[in-house]
Amino acid sequence: MSEDDPKTLVSTDWLAQHLNDPDLRILDASWYLPDMGRDARAEYDAAHIPGARFFDIDDISDQRSDLPHMAPPPEKFVSRLRAMGVGDGHQVVVYDGAGLFSAARVWWLFRLMGKTDVAVLDGGFAKWQAEDRPVEDLPPMVRDRHMTVQRQANLVKDVTQVAASTKLGDATIIDARGAPRFRGEEDEPRPGLRAGHIPTSVNVPYKSVLNDDGTMKSPDALTKVFxxxxxxxxxxxxxTCGSGVTAAILSLALERTGHRRHALYDGSWAEWGMFNDLNVETGE
Known part of the structure; x- marks a missing residue:
């Protein structure tokens, strides 16, 4: 697989070369945990890649759920994206302000909706700015664009399916949280959740699939990490992860290795850690 793949990951060089393509749509999908002390929308308003629209992960979600930013119903996804001028025939590039943190979640959401012409910007806005590439603070000109979606149910798992997999062993459950949280040695950032991990799961902290500059490791290196x-x-x-955001980084990494049979547990630890009738393991 080449470094640039418009269905998974593209470089800042690739985006710079395609910046004026009429059918390119860029999304700023920055999202931060409270302890990061950053305001994604304010940062977007101050500076973003030219033409980028802001994709609010918390807003474009299933508001009927008590769990954070669960995948939205297809009709909500369509209406929000159409209003942003994103639709059929567009090549979408998603980035975030942390390097590679929340953008993969939106890549996965597009995949879930059956849209495959979507890539994450490798290294994100930080790399783009470090290379002194153009930014703007203007809202983009938006024209409504028709969008059709077809939800791919095989790309998402619910708590019942994950619980079954822990017993059947029919899938490897991979947890993207940091090792101390996985082992139950560190309190969860969300109050009321137990500490530990899903039985039978293995730990691949999302940072282990990234280079020091926030870009993703090569497919061969990713294979070795897994x-x-x-x-x-x-x-x-x-x-899986804390709330389904960094789990998508592992989904993207798996896709880069050529692995095609992966799904994301949308409820993640925000759900599993809440229910006392679900078993929890600690330690390695």
């Missing part, structure tokens, strides 16, 4: 962590890449995979 295999060293005990992931059997011949089996289906289920990615």
């Amino acid at each position: 295999e060293d962590a005990g992931v059997d890449l011949s089996k289906p995979a289920i990615t």
Whole structure:
């Protein structure tokens, strides 16, 4: 797989070359945990890649759920994206302000809706700015664009399906949280959640698939990261994390290795850690 793949990951060089393509749509999908002390919308308003629209992960979600930013119903996804001028026939590039943190979640959401012409910007806005590439503070000119979606149910798992996999062993459950949280040695950032991890799951902290500059490791290096962590890449995979955001980084990494049978547990630890009748493991 080449470095630039418009269905998974593109470089800042690629985006700079295609910036004026009429059918390119750029989305700023920045999102931060409260302890990061950053305001994604304010940062977008101050400076963004020319033409970028702001994709609010918390708003474009299933508001009927008590869980954070669960995947939205297809009709809500369509209406929000149409209003942003994003639709059929567009090549979408998603980035975030942390390098590669929340953008993969939106890549996965597009995939869930059956849209495959979507890539994450490798290294994100930080790399774009470090290279002194153009930015603007103007809202983009938006024209409504028709969008059709077809939800791909195989790309998402609910708590019942994940619980079944822990017993059947039919998929490897891969947890993207940091090792101290995985082992239950660190309190969860969301109050009321137990500490630990889903039984049978393995830990691949999302930072382990990234380089120091926030870009994603090469496909060969990614394969080694997964295999060293005990992931059997011949089996289906289920990615999970705290609330379904960084799990998508592992989903993107799996896709980059050529692994095609992966799904994301949307409720993640925000759901599993809440229910006392679900088993929890601690330690390695």
